[in-house]
Amino acid sequence: MVRLTRAQQQARTRAAVLAAAVEEFTEHGFAAAKVDRIAARAELTRGAVYSNFPSKRSLYLAVLLDSVQHETASSVPGERLDLPDGAEAFARAWLERLPLAGDTPDAGKVRSRSLTGVFEDEPGRAAMAGLARLDGLLLALALESCRTPRAGRRVRLAELILTLLHGAGHLAETAPGFGDPFDVARACRRLADHAADDAWDPPHLPYIAAPRLCRDAWTPPADLTDALTGQTMGFDDGVIVVLGTDRLGAAEEAVRAARPGEAVTIALVTDDPAEIGALVRLRITDLAGCLRGAFGPDAGLPLPIVLDDRAELAAAVGAGTAADTETAVRVQDGTIIARAAGRGAAHAAATAPSLAERHTGTEEA
Incomplete structure (x- = not known):
């Protein structure tokens, strides 16, 4: 008899729970589904279900995410589209x-x-x-x-x-x-x-505090990936913005304020990884699949998205993980040269002067 390792047994249990949950949610929907019935379908205890998924909602999200990850992208165009x-x-x-x-x-x-x-x-x-x-x-x-x-x-x-x-x-x-x-x-x-005009004029932009200029050491975490492409992140020069789920709209502020061709990276954080974190992963993974299906696997977007589940990038930047988190830094030559936190931080960091601009301004003064 082959003895399974602890990790193999956990993976088998999780797979059994997911398979049973698919049947339960398909037959009864989210609201009427019962964790006890899911456990019975999987021939497991209720405790075994909750040891893998802390709530019915987290289990439902896992079912949807699993379906997205197993989808095969449709054929895609081989050239740039109109x-x-x-x-x-x-x-x-x-x-x-x-x-x-x-x-x-x-x-x-x-x-x-x-x-x-x-x-x-x-x-x-x-x-x-x-x-x-x-x-x-x-x-x-x-x-x-x-x-x-x-x-x-x-x-x-x-x-x-x-x-x-x-x-x-x-x-x-x-x-x-x-x-x-x-x-x-x-x-x-x-x-x-008949694309409409892209009106954009947030009323708070004139009142955003200036970033704090600095020369701080920058040690980015290794092995984080872009959720859209799956590629390992390098965190070269550019703007890095850490956002909680209440502040995701600030990503647009960073993109619009950044210099042409400048790298902007968005890291998404949450202090509720089981449910809100799972929701974020589901929505980003789902959208990434649609974008690949429409624009091709190598289309690549100029906005890497990091799902910072373990808050590694947040810690490196000095950000928290609350829903209202908005913290941003500007990196140049391997050094953090500007920091901003609070509402408008993404815009502030994106518009912070470079080292050359700062030096020129000092000389002129």
């Missing part, structure tokens, strides 16, 4: 999740990775709002890589596309059979044909 083509390609990749005609309502929700009724508390709703804004920024950057006769930001366009797609997803849950996914994809294309 903007309308890119908008339609993303919509088609996103709409592949919609329930099939024979799905039951609860099975359809699992297939579509629905979070309806899962996060109704204020921390969860705030995190969902922040993630929606981050999704819009990441899609915008992908759309900005497309060929277009008019250069410019596409954040508002991306938010409109996502609004249309999420509305289609909600209708697929509540009114199955209404609408045609191909029509929705074509509508996203038409939005790109």
